[in-house]
Amino acid sequence: MATLAVTGHTNLTGASLPLVAEALAPLLARYPAAELTGMSCLAAGADTVFADAVLALGGRLVAVLPSADYRSRMPAGPHAGAYDRLLRAAAEVKVMPYRRAGAAAYAAANRLLLGRAELLVAVWDGGRGGRPGGTGDAVATARAQGMPVEVVWPAGAARRPRIRPDRRGAPCGLGSGHDR
Numbered sequence: 001m002a003t004l005a006v007t008g009h010t011n012l013t014g015a016s017l018p019l020v021a022e023a024l025a026p027l028l029a030r031y032p033a034a035e036l037t038g039m040s041c042l043a044a045g046a047d048t049v050f051a052d053a054v055l056a057l058g059g060r061l062v063a064v065l066p067s068a069d070y071r072s073r074m075p076a077g078p079h080a081g082a083y084d085r086l087l088r089a090a091a092e093v094k095v096m097p098y099r100r101a102g103a104a105a106y107a108a109a110n111r112l113l114l115g116r117a118e119l120l121v122a123v124w125d126g127g128r129g130g131r132p133g134g135t136g137d138a139v140a141t142a143r144a145q146g147m148p149v150e151v152v153w154p155a156g157a158a159r160r161p162r163i164r165p166d167r168r169g170a171p172c173g174l175g176s177g178h179d180r
Contacts, residue, residue, distance in 0.1 A: 001035050001037060002031040002035050002036055002037065002118065002119075003037040003038075003039065003062075003116055003117045003118055003119075004028070004031075004036070004037070004038050004039070004054075004117055004118070004119045004120075004121055005038075005039040005040070005113035005114065005116070005117035005119070005120050005121070006038065006039070006040050006046060006047055006050035006051075006113075006120075006121045006122075006123065007046070007047075007110065007113070007120060007121075007122050007123070007124070007135045007138035007139065008020075008045060008046020008047060008050070008121075008122060008123030008124055008135055008152075009045050009046055009123060009124065009125065009135060009159050010043050010044045010045040010046070010047070011044075011045060011159045011160045011161075011162055012045040012046060012049075012123070012157065012158070012159060012160070013157075013158045013159065013160050015156070015158070016154075016156070016157040016158055016159075017045075017049055019154040019155075019156050019157050020046065020049045020123055020152060020154060020157060021049050021052070021053055022154065023152045023153075023154040024049065024050060024053045024121070024123075024152060025053060025057075027121065027150060027152065028053055028054060028057055028059070029057060031059070033057050033058030033059055034058070036054060036057060036058075036059030036060065037054075037059060037060045037061075037062060038050060038051060038053075038054030038055075038059055038060070038061055038062070039061075039062045039064055039113050039116060039117055040054075040061065040062070040063060040064065040086075041063070041064050041065065041066060041070075041106075041109050041113075042063050042065070042083050042086050042087060044079040044082075044083075045123070046123030046124075046135075048079065048082050048083070048086065049123070050121060050123070051063075051086045051089075052082075052086070055086075055089055060091045060092075061086065061089055061090045061091055061092075062090060062091065062092045062093075062094065062116075063086065063087055063090040063092070063093045063094070064094050064096070064109050064112055064113055065093065065094065065095045065096065065109070066096050066098060066101050066105035066106050066108065066109040066133075067095070067096060067098040067099060067100055067101040067102070067105040068095060068098065068099050068100075069099060069100050069101060070095075070101050070105075071083065071084075071087075073100075073101050094112060096108045096109050096112065103131065103132040103133050104132070104133075105133070106132065106133025106134070107132040107133040107137070109133070110133055110137065110138045110141065111141075113138070114138070114141060114142055114145065114147060117147070118147070118148075119147070119148050119149075119150060120138065120139065120142040120147055120148070120149045120150070121149075121150050121152060122135060122138070122139050122142075122149055122150070122151045122152065123135075123152045123153065124136070124139060124151055124152075124153060125153050125157070125159060126151065126153065139151075
């Protein structure tokens with residue numbers, strides 16, 4: 001059985017999504033469908049594209065939810081529908097023991113992903129992140145553990161800038177945000 005976990009950016013541009021899907025297809029096709037298990041937190045962007053690609057090949061999807069409130073904290077929009085669809089398609093759902101999503105919950109989800117997978121697929125531009133539970137953190141942890149990491153960042157892929165609120169809730173500029 002081949003178990004692959006994904007980490008990656010949540011703020012991929014719309015034009016990047018098909019590029020990433022195209023780049024993931026040959027990587028995942030290396031594994032027979034009957035032996036392929038993909039683990040994903042089902043976040044917007046990379047996680048969703050990966051989960052769809054695993055299912056399209058006939059693989060088994062394991063959803064790892066960082067917290068009990070993970071779905072309720074999602075903004076309304078197209079990703080909520082994709083999340084619900086993928087959650088229904090998952091062969092297994094693991095909810096981490098956190099009531100609220102946050103850095104600790106995302107880091108715990110990453111530990112579970114890295115503990116069960118034999119390869120980490122990182123849809124990652126290689127930029128520094130450093131936030132616990134984020135893409136850069138997951139890649140660094142996997143590499144420190146000696147786990148193979150396959151970085152997927154096709155030509156033309158890009159991220160949307162993030163606007164982070166200041167302490168009063170007003171936008172204060174661009175930031176990398178959480179990539180979970």
